[in-house]
Amino acid sequence: MASNGIAMPLEATTPVNIDKYADTHPRVHELIRTRWSPRAFSSRAVSDEDLKIVLEAARWAASCYNEQPWRFFVGRKSDPEAHARFVDILVPANQVWAKSAPVLIIMAAKRTFSHNGSPNYYGLHDAGQALAHLMLQANALGLHAHAMAGFDRDKARQEIGIPDDYDLGAAVVLGYLGNPDQLPEQTRKAEVAKRQRKPLDEIAFGSHWNEPLAL
Numbered sequence: 594m595a596s597n598g599i600a601m602p603l604e605a606t607t608p609v610n611i612d613k614y615a616d617t618h619p620r621v622h623e624l625i626r627t628r629w630s631p632r633a634f635s636s637r638a639v640s641d642e643d644l645k646i647v648l649e650a651a652r653w654a655a656s657c658y659n660e661q662p663w664r665f666f667v668g669r670k671s672d673p674e675a676h677a678r679f680v681d682i683l684v685p686a687n688q689v690w691a692k693s694a695p696v697l698i699i700m701a702a703k704r705t706f707s708h709n710g711s712p713n714y715y716g717l718h719d720a721g722q723a724l725a726h727l728m729l730q731a732n733a734l735g736l737h738a739h740a741m742a743g744f745d746r747d748k749a750r751q752e753i754g755i756p757d758d759y760d761l762g763a764a765v766v767l768g769y770l771g772n773p774d775q776l777p778e779q780t781r782k783a784e785v786a787k788r789q790r791k792p793l794d795e796i797a798f799g800s801h802w803n804e805p806l807a808l
């Protein structure tokens with residue numbers, strides 16, 4: 594248990610001692626510090642209740658005009674036909690590891706505003722916010738989520754029946770942490786590698802392009 598009372602999901606679930614937590618400012622929230630994107634997932638099922646909670650967290654994201662453009666399509670191992678169909682939509686490099694996880698989600702975002710039909714340039718932006726909610730809520734429940742761009746969008750549209758007025762967002766794997774040893778060697782190396790980020794001064798600036806932000 595962390596000092597702020599939040600359960601530390603990695604220790605609770607991983608069978609091996611790897612440290613994937615962000616090496617960051619001590620005041621960054623534990624839920625953010627301890628979120629990461631594994632590829633080794635166990636086959637342990639995600640309960641209906643936990644699945645509902647992560648989707649509910651996504652539901653409460655902010656969105657432009659409160660349009661809530663996000664839609665989530667869920668393929669679970671408990672429905673083998675749906676799960677196999679979703680695995681088949683992924684590119685082979687993602688199939689290799691993602692197929693072990695019990696839940697696959699494919700996201701879509703409405704392209705137009707419902708109140709006036711005009712283009713909503715923030716549809717995928719807001720779907721991304723909903724995904725961040727989902728990921729952090731998953732972390733709070735001892736689950737992990739891993740987003741993927743590597744899937745066949747046309748196939749997903751066709752297999753799920755997503756209408757033209759919706760963009761495809763990310764595919765997402767949801768489940769419990771597995772053992773890195775279950776992965777092919779190259780993927781296993783990435784699984785245990787330290788996570789990297791650009792320094793803050795490469796992404797945050799003063800009020801002009803490239804002007805340093807004095808913090």
Ligand SMILES: Cc1cc2nc3c(=O)[nH]c(=O)nc-3n(C[C@H](O)[C@H](O)[C@H](O)COP(=O)(O)O)c2cc1C
Nearest residue numbers: 628629630631632687739740741742743744763788
């Ligand atoms: C929109 C999006 C698409 C991604 N696509 C893939 C993917 O197709 N395959 C994959 O293995 N990881 C994918 N990732 C995971 C990123 O590689 C990962 O988030 C990044 O390396 C940072 O690692 P972290 O999430 O553990 O901090 C994707 C992440 C996002 C947000």
